[in-house]
Amino acid sequence: MTRALGWLTVLGLVAGLAAGFGYAPREAVQGNVQRIMYLHVPSVLTAYLAFVLVLLGSIGYLATRRAGWDRLAAAAGEIGVLFTGLTIVSGSIWGKPTWGTWWTWDARLTSTAVLFCVYVGYLLLRSLIEDPEARARYAAVVGIVGAVNIPIVHFSVKWWRALHQPSTILGPERSPIDPAIGLALFVNWVAFTLLFAYFLSRRMEIARLEEQT
Amino acid sequence: MPSNWGYVFAAYGIAAVALLSYWRHLARRTRALTRPRPAAKTRAA
Amino acid sequence: MTYARRAWIILWKDLLIERRAKEHANALLFFCVLLLFLFQFALGPDRDRLAAAVPGLLWLGFILAGLLGLGRSFLGERENDCWEGLRLTPGDKSAIYLGKLAGNCVLMTAVEIILVVLFGVFYDVDLWTPAAPLALVLALGTIGLAAVGTLFAAMTTQVRARELLFPVLLLPVQVPVLLATVSATQALLLGQPLADVAHWLKLLAGADLVYVTIGLLTFEFVLEG
Numbered sequence: 513m514t515r516a517l518g519w520l521t522v523l524g525l526v527a528g529l530a531a532g533f534g535y536a537p538r539e540a541v542q543g544n545v546q547r548i549m550y551l552h553v554p555s556v557l558t559a560y561l562a563f564v565l566v567l568l569g570s571i572g573y574l575a576t577r578r579a580g581w582d583r584l585a586a587a588a589g590e591i592g593v594l595f596t597g598l599t600i601v602s603g604s605i606w607g608k609p610t611w612g613t614w615w616t617w618d619a620r621l622t623s624t625a626v627l628f629c630v631y632v633g634y635l636l637l638r639s640l641i642e643d644p645e646a647r648a649r650y651a652a653v654v655g656i657v658g659a660v661n662i663p664i665v666h667f668s669v670k671w672w673r674a675l676h677q678p679s680t681i682l683g684p685e686r687s688p689i690d691p692a693i694g695l696a697l698f699v700n701w702v703a704f705t706l707l708f709a710y711f712l713s714r715r716m717e718i719a720r721l722e723e724q725t
Numbered sequence: 726m727p728s729n730w731g732y733v734f735a736a737y738g739i740a741a742v743a744l745l746s747y748w749r750h751l752a753r754r755t756r757a758l759t760r761p762r763p764a765a766k767t768r769a770a
Numbered sequence: 771m772t773y774a775r776r777a778w779i780i781l782w783k784d785l786l787i788e789r790r791a792k793e794h795a796n797a798l799l800f801f802c803v804l805l806l807f808l809f810q811f812a813l814g815p816d817r818d819r820l821a822a823a824v825p826g827l828l829w830l831g832f833i834l835a836g837l838l839g840l841g842r843s844f845l846g847e848r849e850n851d852c853w854e855g856l857r858l859t860p861g862d863k864s865a866i867y868l869g870k871l872a873g874n875c876v877l878m879t880a881v882e883i884i885l886v887v888l889f890g891v892f893y894d895v896d897l898w899t900p901a902a903p904l905a906l907v908l909a910l911g912t913i914g915l916a917a918v919g920t921l922f923a924a925m926t927t928q929v930r931a932r933e934l935l936f937p938v939l940l941l942p943v944q945v946p947v948l949l950a951t952v953s954a955t956q957a958l959l960l961g962q963p964l965a966d967v968a969h970w971l972k973l974l975a976g977a978d979l980v981y982v983t984i985g986l987l988t989f990e991f992v993l994e995g
Contacts, residue, residue, distance in 0.1 A: 545729040548736045555740075574991055594747055598740055605736040609729045629942035636938060640930050650925050653988045654939060657918060660984060661943050664977050668946035671969065672953060707744070714751045721758040 514713045521710045524703030536696035545609050550696055552602040554704035555595050556624060561708060562592030563631065563659055570655035573648050579723060582648035585655055587715035589634050591708060596628045619673045626665050630658040644723070773865045780869025785876065787846065794877070798835055802884050805831045806892055817894070824895050825955035828885060829948055833915070835881045840919035841936040843870055844927040857993055867920060867989035871982070874916040882908050900958040907958065910974035911951035917981035918943050924992045950974050
């Protein structure tokens with residue numbers, strides 16, 4: 513089952529690359545650098561999916577005390593951090609030729625960086641507790657706080673940004689209008705979601721095996 | 726507008742390395758846990 | 771014994787211990803004075819630069835003091851083997867959280883008043899004119915900081931490397947509170963009316979509500995074991 517998912521993922525990723533480089537047109541204003549968006553946006557969407565699952569797993573564990581929920585939270589948290597890191601790195605690389613600097617405190621990058629820190633802390637907490645029961649419990653509480661905080665972070669950063677700099681008209685935040693770009697984005701998003709599901713499946717299996725040893 | 730392909734490849738390249746490394750990491754851990762003999766001491770999840 | 775009474779007892783106990791021992795209060799007071807020096811030396815002798823940075827420095831000071839003070843919320847119970855006593859308390863455990871939260875708010879408020887006075891005197895900043903709206907921002911920010919801080923403190927008290935883990939967990943979550951309070955404080959110090967910062971206040975109030983609610987709901991899970 514996971515095997516099939518794996519192959520499907522490869523298919524999706526190839527399709528995504530083809531769409532991003534072959535099918536999608538060269539963007540008028542930014543040029544080819546804009547193609548990084550096909551990596552950057554699906555990454556952040558996948559990260560959000562991961563953290564929603566951390567929330568679900570956390571609540572599920574506290575409600576039922578079944579280890580499966582904790583395994584979900586742990587796996588999703590780890591993979592979420594991976595994709596968040598990717599989002600930040602790709603966003604930074606995209607920003608350098610576009611805005612001239614490796615880092616700007618724009619709303620999305622800042623929010624994503626905060627998100628990254630929250631869940632790295634989550635993983636850190638997990639790594640410091642040996643007792644599986646306590647680990648699951650504490651991680652669940654932090655997982656809930658972290659997830660519920662996401663919209664609060666989003667708004668605070670957005671308003672903070674509005675204070676200090678007018679929002680750029682150009683730049684990664686603008687939603688694509690060209691349908692070809694939209695389609696390429698969609699294909700890549702599906703591919704990333706498949707990749708996430710595949711990673712999640714394998715990571716949860718590892719957690720299950722570890723519990724048996 | 727300069728071509729900037731270097732940046733594009735850098736971004737995709739880093740992503741590929743990161744994702745492949747993670748995949749290999751998962752594969753290695755799975756192998757270690759499914760070996761017939763008792764596996765080496767594993768880290769907490 | 772009613773819920774409110776149980777919360778009150780926790781608060782009263784902590785205040786009483788503090789009043790008798792005075793260890794926390796003295797150390798934190800001195801820490802605030804040290805912060806004054808730290809910020810001044812970090813930013814250099816330029817008066818205007820310091821004045822411009824005051825809103826941020828004020829909240830930086832609160833957070834640093836908060837990290838020290840909040841992180842130790844449950845240390846007394848832990849070191850004196852009273853953790854079991856907390857666990858075995860009958861009834862809703864969230865009353866303990868509420869009591870601890872109230873105690874931490876009192877502690878933080880004391881620190882804030884001290885810092886505000888010190889800043890006003892040493893950095894020559896007028897913090898008296900906007901005192902009332904500033905107090906509101908302080909109150910909302912304090913609740914936000916203490917709500918999550920108390921919850922995480924209970925958790926990290928029992929974990930290895932607690933002095934490192936507590937700030938690592940708390941700070942990212944507190945980013946919205948920091949952004950909101952600093953922005954609001956800056957506006958108020960520039961003489962803007964309270965109405966201008968209403969959106970920040972609403973954000974803070976909303977966030978506080980969320981944090982306290984989660985604290986009340988999840989504290990019992992932290993207390994087990």
